[in-house]
Each structure stands twice: as structure tokens, then as C-alpha cells.
Amino acid sequence: GNSVTQMEGPVTLSEEAFLTINCTYTATGYPSLFWYVQYPGEGLQLLLKATKADDKGSNKGFEATYRKETTSFHLEKGSVQVSDSAVYFCALSLYGGSQGNLIFGKGTKLSVKP
Amino acid sequence: EAGVVQSPRYKIIEKKQPVAFWCNPISGHNTLYWYLQNLGQGPELLIRYENEEAVDDSQLPKDRFSAERLKGVDSTLKIQPAELGDSAVYLCASSLVATSYNEQFFGPGTRLTVL
Numbered sequence: 001g002n003s004v005t006q007m008e009g010p011v012t013l014s015e016e017a018f019l020t021i022n023c024t025y026t027a028t029g030y031p032s033l034f035w036y037v038q039y040p041g042e043g044l045q046l047l048l049k050a051t052k053a054d055d056k057g058s059n060k061g062f063e064a065t066y067r068k069e070t071t072s073f074h075l076e077k078g079s080v081q082v083s084d085s086a087v088y089f090c091a092l093s094l095y096g097g098s099q100g101n102l103i104f105g106k107g108t109k110l111s112v113k114p
Numbered sequence: 115e116a117g118v119v120q121s122p123r124y125k126i127i128e129k130k131q132p133v134a135f136w137c138n139p140i141s142g143h144n145t146l147y148w149y150l151q152n153l154g155q156g157p158e159l160l161i162r163y164e165n166e167e168a169v170d171d172s173q174l175p176k177d178r179f180s181a182e183r184l185k186g187v188d189s190t191l192k193i194q195p196a197e198l199g200d201s202a203v204y205l206c207a208s209s210l211v212a213t214s215y216n217e218q219f220f221g222p223g224t225r226l227t228v229l
Contacts, residue, residue: 004156032215043118043205043220044157051215089156093215100145100209101170102218104156 002027006090006105013080013112021075021108023064023090031092033057033066033073034102038087047075047088080112116140118221120206126227132194135224139187139208146183147218148191149205157205163189164211193226201228 007022025031035047035057048057053068062077073090090105119138127133139146145164149157160179162170165186174181178197183189193200203225207218 036220041222043222044207045220046217049215049217091156100211100216100218101147101159101162102149102157104158106154106156 002092002094002103004090004092004103004105006108008108010109010111013110015082015112015114016079019075019077019080019110021088023073023075023105025071025073025092027092027094029094031094034091034093035062035064035075036089036091038089040086044089082112082114085110085112118206118208118219120221120224122224123222124225126229127196128229129198130195132192133196133226134190134192135204137189137206137221139206140219142210143208144186144211145209146189147207148181148189149207151203151205151223160191196228198228201226
């Protein structure tokens with residue numbers, strides 16, 4: 001079946017540290033890949049996306065590259081800030097009958113300490 | 115521009131009682147989704163509407179859950195009767211159209227507690 005696996009949290013970092021949150025997927029066909037972020041008390045919002053192999057999505061200093069050969073979409077940021085503290089969800093969406101339906105990972109909680 | 119609106123934000127009920135959640139999507143968005151998010155988990159799709167038609171309700175537990183989207187705008191999700199295991203956050207999302215690459219916009223969710 002189609003699924004997303006992301007690294008377990010919580011992840012605790014000091015401000016300005018480098019961040020990597022691993023995400024791998026299993027999918028029939030060629031999915032689009034997303035990172036959504038949920039700040040405390042708010043709804044999920046799109047952070048970045050990539051729709052085909054080797055695409056790089058980027059936003060707010062975060063980046064992720066769609067790697068078809070390793071079925072991965074790891075999230076990275078070179079220098080995290082306290083304001084990046086949130087839960088991060090990796091997700092995929094498929095073409096075809098379930099088009100548009102998002103399949104999410106379990107989420108990774110990030111805490112950044114000053 | 116207003117985002118996706120959901121109400122209520124919180125609901126506490128006793129088991130076997132009915133409950134309903136309401137969602138108003140972003141204006142002009144044809145596709146509306148209801149997701150269920152259990153504690154510590156990612157959201158899982160319950161139902162997807164394209165305009166007023168439920169095009170994917172394969173994950174909706176139809177013995178107790180029902181949904182409607184009259185006139186292709188607002189939507190209501192109902193549980194009757196509620197069970198303890200239904201305690202979760204119910205998320206509504208919308209997008210312009212249902213494609214694999216379109217962004218979905220999420221509401222803040224309704225947190226349901228069943229006692």
C-alpha cells in the first residue's frame with residue numbers, strides 16, 4: 001500500500017543548529033510530496049512541495065529534494081530558530097482515483113531552545 | 115482572504131450522544147476534505163467532496179458517521195452515536211480542485227472528547 005514513514009520525535013535542538021527530519025515513502029505510481037507544518041494552536045499549513053523526481057522544494061529556509069531512487073524527501077534547514085518549534089508532517093498525494101488525497105506520516109515534533 | 119473555518123473548536127460529549135462538526139471552506143474551492151487526527155498521529159482522510167458529490171468515502175465508518183455538503187459549499191460531519199474511541203481532532207481542508215499537486219488549506223480543527 002501507499003505510506004509515509006518519518007523519523008520519530010521529539011527532536012530537540014539549540015538555536016542555529018542544523019536540522020534534518022527524515023521521510024521515506026512507499027507509493028504505487030509517481031506521487032507528489034509535501035511537508036506540512038503545524039504550529040502550536042494552529043492548523044496545518046503547507047511548508048513546501050515537490051511534484052517530480054529531483055525537484056527541490058524550498059520555503060522559509062527549509063529545503064527538501066524528491067529522491068526517487070531512495071524514495072525519500074528529507075527536510076533540512078541550515079540554522080533553526082525558536083520560532084521553528086512545531087510538528088512537521090511529511091505527506092504524499094497520488095494521481096488517479098484517490099487524486100488529491102493526502103497520506104501523512106505520523107509527524108515529528110521539533111523543539112528549538114534558545 | 116478568510117481561511118477554512120471550523121466550528122466548534124472544542125466539543126465534549128458523553129458516549130452514545132450525537133455530535134456534528136461544521137466546515138466552511140475557502141471561497142471558490144471546489145474540493146473539500148474531512149480528516150481524522152488521533153493523538154500523536156498524522157491526519158487520515160475520511161471523505162473527499164468535489165462540489166456536492168462525495169467522490170471518496172471509502173474510509174468513512176458509515177455505520178455511525180455521515181457527512182453532507184449541500185450546495186457544494188459548507189459541509190457537516192456527524193457522528194451518531196459517539197464512542198470513546200472517536201475522541202480525536204477532526205480537520206477540514208479545501209483546495210481549488212482535486213489534483214495530486216494542489217495545496218490543501220486546513221482549518222484549525224475540532225477537538226472532540228467523548229466521556
